[in-house]
Amino acid sequence: MTSLRRRLLVLVAAVLVLAGTATGMVLRAADRAERADRPRSGDPAVSAGPVSLRQRDRLMFVNGTAGPHRTAVASVPATDPGGDRTAAGLKCVRFYAAAGTGVCLQSNPGVLKQRNRALLLDAKLRTKRTFALAGTPSRARVSPSGRFAAWTVFVSGESYASTFFSTRTSILDTRTGRLIPSLETFDITLDGESYRAADVNFWGVTFAADDDTFYATLNTADKTYLVRGSVSGESVTTLTENVECPSLSPDGTRIAFKKRVLSRTDLWREYVLDLRTLRATPLAERHSVDDQATWLDDDTLAYALPADGESGRSDLWSVPADGTGSPRRLLTGASSPAPL
Template identity: 45%
Template sequence: MNTRTRVLIAVSGTLALAAAAVLYVGAAGARNQGAASAGTSDAVTLDGGRLLFRSTADADRGHVSSVSAADPGGARAVSTVSCSRVHAAGGTAICLRPETGLTTYQLAVLDRRLAVTQEIPLVGVPNRARVSADGQRLAWTVFVTGDSYNGGRFSTRAGTLDLTTGDVEGTLEDFAVTVDGKPYQAADVNFWGVTFTRQPGRFYATMSTGSHRYLVEGDSKARTVRTVRDNVECPSLSPDETRIAYKSAIDGDPAKGWRVSVLDLAGGTVTPLAETRSVDDQSAWLDDRTVAYALPRTQGHSDVWAVPADGTGTPRLLIPEAESPAALP
């Protein structure tokens, strides 16, 4: 079976998934105040000098929006496009969203003007989304249910789309896995949080198995992944490709929350960042010096914060009523 036929993510427990969808996307009921910025417009593009995000404000919940990178607390532009998760780079955006009137989801590829150029069905609740720096490769993560090994709890599926070839990988679980230099197979392998390198076909992601959550390096052409480091989740490669921002479970236990840190790929040095609150997000690099991430404020409302990538300074509120940030250089 060639890669073009791997469009559909493995079908899982529909009823449980529909219920989860209601919890994830349908949390738009009773909300608190949604004051966000000094004004709005509808001119949202992927042109440079902006920060793209998903609004969590009551007035425009879920809509793809943007602000000036020079004045992120100022007036925001709000589009008519709604997404559960969004990311953009290189003139391309990925939008994970519910299909109209259904309890299923789809991946929409958006151009520089946010027009849909391609749609791919997804079976799973949207969780993570990424676009490569050149805008040619897209990745997503969804939650699914029904895997026999986990007693009906949620699992993840991570997939990729290469716009240069049209090839789709519905799940990375088909890749050959190497753990600590040895071939590895297990029923409970899960992947999430893909981040791309500039080298075609190469990426980093999280792989979980047993009690481990590994940083893995992958090769789409060879269809292989290899472990790099333990206790690394939701990696995000820096623009200069020398570091990875990620969340690590405190004391190795996700129940205790996550600490956002930066890994130096060459030397292996880990730098915990000044943000000490639990960050359950895939961070985004604003530039080579600054990392951004979303933190929930109240149910259904989040803010995007930023912190220096070298461990100094203090966290600062970057964009109120926002999540899924992406810098548009």
């Protein structure tokens, strides 16, 4: 057998192996998707219908229950979160909304790679603008006035617990259309001094009501910090350490956040920080919370936890913001809460 013929046979065999592997992956993915779309007994009813960001006293979220509306933006009455759900045609990995403005982060499988994008939405959930994302969607927020939207993606790595990961956080002015692609271009003041480093990462933006101030997590040199920033000044200043995924209370006085309780682990506890005293209060939730909590009102927080025995599915829980009481399940099969 000639050398050329042997090479051709090896090439053909390699192509067949790769084709078989790809086919197997596609079939397994299709099987997982089919199983995920099978309704489960006990799940709330979900039906298609009009969903608007102008509705009042509603709770918006990403539906996680099985069926054709899985990952769709959905709505329930705030007073009856366990009731029937109305689902829009829009599907998102992450979602948030305020003052008639929404942001939807999507991750759609493509032939060669995932297509990740951010959608700026109007009150009827129609897409106003689309932005390509540099990585996997992680966090999304809209300012109380609706003027600013922010999102965080993983450029490398898949979680905040990874030893090596990189994030990119962007802020969009929805009025002017100006996009700040990365907070890493902002001036940093760390412990009172100007700071610059190659390993800087930001994530988890939350906005104040003045259409300029925001808070976020800064990570550098294996430490995380809560920073207060100015959009117009393109600058941030550190306030305290070990604060991740901050969420500003409606009255602007407190920050809910997850605190890493063991170094180099993925164990977090949920706390609330008084911005005046910088005193942190642990909340009644004892499970590890890997989420950016949402304030349902000035007294109550909501957050996602993995559903028992169901990989890839989460439930929404709520807990008092003062450290008292106990957690209660708010919504089964749901994530990304946004109270209207």
